[in-house]
Amino acid sequence: MDESKLFDRVILKILNGVQVGAEVSLVPGEYSIGSGNDDDIQLIDVSLQSGQARLRIAPGKIEIAGGSGGVTVGGSTDIAAGSEWHDVEPLDIITVGMMRLVLAPPNANWTTLIEQNEPKSEVRKSGLSAFVAALPSALKLNGRTVRLAMPVAALLGVIGIGVAYLAFGSRERSVPRVEQADTERVARAALDQFPFGRAVALKREVDGTVFASGFVKDGFERRALVAAVDKTGAQVYFRLGVLEALRSEIEGLIKSEKMPVSYTLSPNGELTLDGVVLNEEAARQFVEKLRGSIAGLNAVESRIRTGRTLLDDVQKIARTAQIDQFVLLRLDGELIEASGILPIEKIDSWVGFLTSYSRRVSKDIPLRSFVQLQKPDGTLVGAATLPVTLGAQGGDRTLDRDKLLQGQYRIDDLFAGASPQVADAKPTGSVRAAASSLMAPRVSADPLRLAERANELLAGWRRGADDATARDFEFLLQQRLAIARRGNADEQTDRDKAVEKYMPLLATGNLQGIANACRVGSRLTTENLPTAIFWLDLLSISNSYSLTEFAQEDQAFILEAALDPRLATECLARIPGDIAPISLYLSEAPRNPDFIRFLLRDFRPYALDVSGASVVGSRYVQTRSGERMREGGAPDGASRLALVGELGSVIQQKNGYATVIYAQQLNWLNQR
Known part of the structure; x- marks a missing residue:
């Protein structure tokens, strides 16, 4: 056939x-x-x-x-x-x-079906015997033997011809029978006649059944192999997959599911899927449906990139650009969202990150960035009310991919919010030129206002006011005097002179701008530090005042001195003459953790498991999991590490500051 x-x-x-x-x-x-x-x-x-x-x-x-x-x-x-x-x-x-x-x-x-059950000769004999056995009764029917003689003779003649054909004619086309032990050898020879048959494997099961399994290009190749083996008489059962039919089913399923994927089907029936499907669950369901509805595949490997796998790629780019400590990346539906605050010295790294993102990922998944730029004095450029989008057409502030790759951008193109100082600047493509107008520091706190408020309280106390604040001042005076006597037992005890020396009015004439910073990027200077010390001493002993009642920018100013008493002490030593104040807080806080706890009693604690901290150079904390987090980094999507000090850290959140007090939990502290 x-x-x-x-x-x-x-x-x-x-x-x-x-x-x-x-x-x-x-x-x-x-x-x-x-x-x-x-x-x-x-x-x-x-x-x-x-x-x-x-x-x-x-x-x-x-x-x-x-x-x-x-x-x-x-x-x-x-x-x-x-x-x-x-x-x-x-x-x-x-x-x-x-x-x-x-x-x-x-x-x-059709004879192959008979061969699976019993020999063909027995089938023919059985059929003929049954007919002969039934013939006498047919001839005796109703006693009409004579009248039926001629028709019966004719019928017997026809049967004789048929029997002769079955007995002799069919022998010319009989299919040879193959011994079971030779089945594999004979079938192998038949298959190997065809180039496409050599890859078909033969396997004998424990019950002696031989199966031919593999894949062929189309139905014609399959029929050729089946016919070749059938002619040998070898009893072989075929399990051949037809690649053409499999491709048709795969393409039909992809089209019906409207999935943006491509596929590769190997000659041995292994299917590999490629493409981008941002919805991870949709990708998983498609792969499972394909496995369940298309029979005959050897294996199905999914290389479909989902939003989760693309996020992993973007996080690797962030680590390579060394901005992962400052920028938090997360998957938000079918886009990646970036948030955080970036120090101005990291602009080059941010540009490198955006460039790599544009080249490698932006065509697959868009980026929405709420990342803001931080000046050296800690102030932020613009406001995170209008994010920048990359790789998407929606949104009011879209970063053009081609212009970014060509270096045609302004600094405010790269960050959330807007920078009025550079809004009219022409695109230069130079990070240094674009950031030059942002480098001038600006004080966010107002030490002059704080000093004037302190002088009002001091003046009222000197005039003889009798209230809770006056009692706090009296106690503070005695504590400062006691500290002075530790170094000089003959220190004067005249109250008026002690008030003038240890509770002086604060100088306000040189508190505008930043002149002699206590460290690079610090809000504290030799000029405004006495103001911070006054409030630290008062707040650390008084129940009448709380640091949380101050303006947020003033809180950051005082907190820096509070969390870094060693820095403040060294900075005080740089003040010329003997005008540097004696401080109760700076004297006690390094050795008595109750001082910092009392000062920060009304701040929300922040759960950050810190094992070590470094306050040298680029300040950072290290968690017990080994992660380093530098100032400006994002512990989570709604927080920023605003300050790292020797006694604790400050976390900036949307509605204020939270604090981390180290106390005894630090394994190490690097101060030099």
């Missing part, structure tokens, strides 16, 4: 059950198979449902699909309910429920 020829009709034969042996001829079209009254092909089997399967016949092609139930083809390919169409080769045994069917054109080699 040449199975490569097209056929225009198919015979369906039932192999078991109460309808065993029944045959029906099917013309091209679609048929439903099941036990229901509306099914085109009704089978009697309690395990069947109505519409169990669907059958489609076309010239030269047989296809089957799952309906309300599943189907098995060839004993190896399971087709799920509701699946797409699958190719069926002629004479493949189809199992529907408990029923076994076979489909093939009339000229197919």
